[in-house]
Amino acid sequence: MEEVLEEYVTYLQIERGLSANTIESYRRDLSQYIDFLKKDGKKDWNEVDRFFVLSFLQSLKEENKSSNTIIRMVSSLRKFHQYLHQENVMALDPMLHIDTPKKAQKLPKILSASEVERLIEAPDTSSKLGLRDRAILEVMYATGLRVSEVTNLKMDDLHLSMGLIQTKGKGDKERIIPIGGTAIKWLEEYLTYSRSKLEQRGQESPYVFLNHRGKSLSRQGVWKNLKALVRKACIKKEVTPHTLRHSFATHLLENGADLRVVQELLGHSDISTTQIYTHITKHRLSSVYKTYHPRA
Numbered sequence: 001m002e003e004v005l006e007e008y009v010t011y012l013q014i015e016r017g018l019s020a021n022t023i024e025s026y027r028r029d030l031s032q033y034i035d036f037l038k039k040d041g042k043k044d045w046n047e048v049d050r051f052f053v054l055s056f057l058q059s060l061k062e063e064n065k066s067s068n069t070i071i072r073m074v075s076s077l078r079k080f081h082q083y084l085h086q087e088n089v090m091a092l093d094p095m096l097h098i099d100t101p102k103k104a105q106k107l108p109k110i111l112s113a114s115e116v117e118r119l120i121e122a123p124d125t126s127s128k129l130g131l132r133d134r135a136i137l138e139v140m141y142a143t144g145l146r147v148s149e150v151t152n153l154k155m156d157d158l159h160l161s162m163g164l165i166q167t168k169g170k171g172d173k174e175r176i177i178p179i180g181g182t183a184i185k186w187l188e189e190y191l192t193y194s195r196s197k198l199e200q201r202g203q204e205s206p207y208v209f210l211n212h213r214g215k216s217l218s219r220q221g222v223w224k225n226l227k228a229l230v231r232k233a234c235i236k237k238e239v240t241p242h243t244l245r246h247s248f249a250t251h252l253l254e255n256g257a258d259l260r261v262v263q264e265l266l267g268h269s270d271i272s273t274t275q276i277y278t279h280i281t282k283h284r285l286s287s288v289y290k291t292y293h294p295r296a
Contacts, residue, residue, distance in 0.1 A: 001045070002034065005027070008026075008030070025072070026080075030080055033076075033077060045084055046090055046091055048094055049092075050094045053098060057070060057073070074100050081093050107283060109238060110247040111244070115235055116247055118233040118234070119229060119230065119239070120137045120138060120141065121134075122229040122233040123137070123229060128193070129198075131186075131190050131193060132194050132195070135190035135194075135209075136150060136209055136217075136222065137229070137244070138187065140241065141247065142183035143165055143183070143265075144248035144249055144265055145167060145245070146169065146241075147219050150209065151209060151217055151221075153208040154206045154208065159176075160187065163178055163180075164176050164179065170267065170269075177265055195208070198210040198214055199214050226239065227239075246277070249266060250281060253281050259271065259278065262274055
């Protein structure tokens with residue numbers, strides 16, 4: 001069964017061209033599924049039917065897994081069993097009559113403009129790492145890049161004289177994003193005064209953002225530094241690197257940006273993904289109305 005999983009992973013890499021993070025997510029879900037199969041004594045894929053899949057999903061509920069985790073698992077299983085059926089590994093697809101649970105719509109948390117300002121100004125720019133962190137925050141808020149896109153940003157991706165940044169998003173889809181003057185200023189300061197000190201002699205790195213050892217900064221590194229800066233800025237909300245991306249999109253829409261433009265900037269293939277931000281702006285309008293209207 002593990003061999004079939006590895007073949008499927010290869011198919012996702014080569015034929016579907018999915019990103020490493022997406023493939024890892026599929027692998028994690030399906031490894032859990034195969035473990036459940038083994039515990040039940042299943043040795044052949046054709047022994048798996050609809051009722052077995054339902055019992056697996058029920059076990060996830062009993063483990064108090066979130067509805068979003070179960071929805072993702074159903075999606076992983078659906079695609080996997082389609083593949084097994086197409087490759088004649090299974091005679092029937094057990095997912096055909098299994099419905100996907102409805103996703104509870106959860107509005108992403110965002111920062112206000114003043115909170116963003118406090119956070120961005122939190123790093124100590126007199127130090128080389130503080131200057132780097134300021135540049136990272138400026139770039140994330142100015143462009144809406146995902147944290148993985150920030151850490152994978154290379155020197156060749158910067159076109160600052162034209163006010164543009166090039167990036168590869170999910171599924172290796174390339175896009176070009178404008179970057180504002182303030183972010184360019186701090187990025188250039190970092191490149192001039194900080195990056196040159198972080199880069200080790202004789203070990204030139206193609207990456208823009210480096211750690212104290214001169215290697216590319218990891219996503220975990222960005223997360224850890226952000227947590228410390230959130231505390232320093234006295235922001236009580238739960239803030240993740242994605243919070244800046246959410247704030248970028250919401251603030252654009254609040255200031256009159258077109259939804260299609262925001263979709264393009266974020267690199268969403270489907271506009272329904274971007275529409276979540278219109279719900280946030282409506283929610284905030286309603287909140288302001290209730291707070292300030294005398295008869296609300």
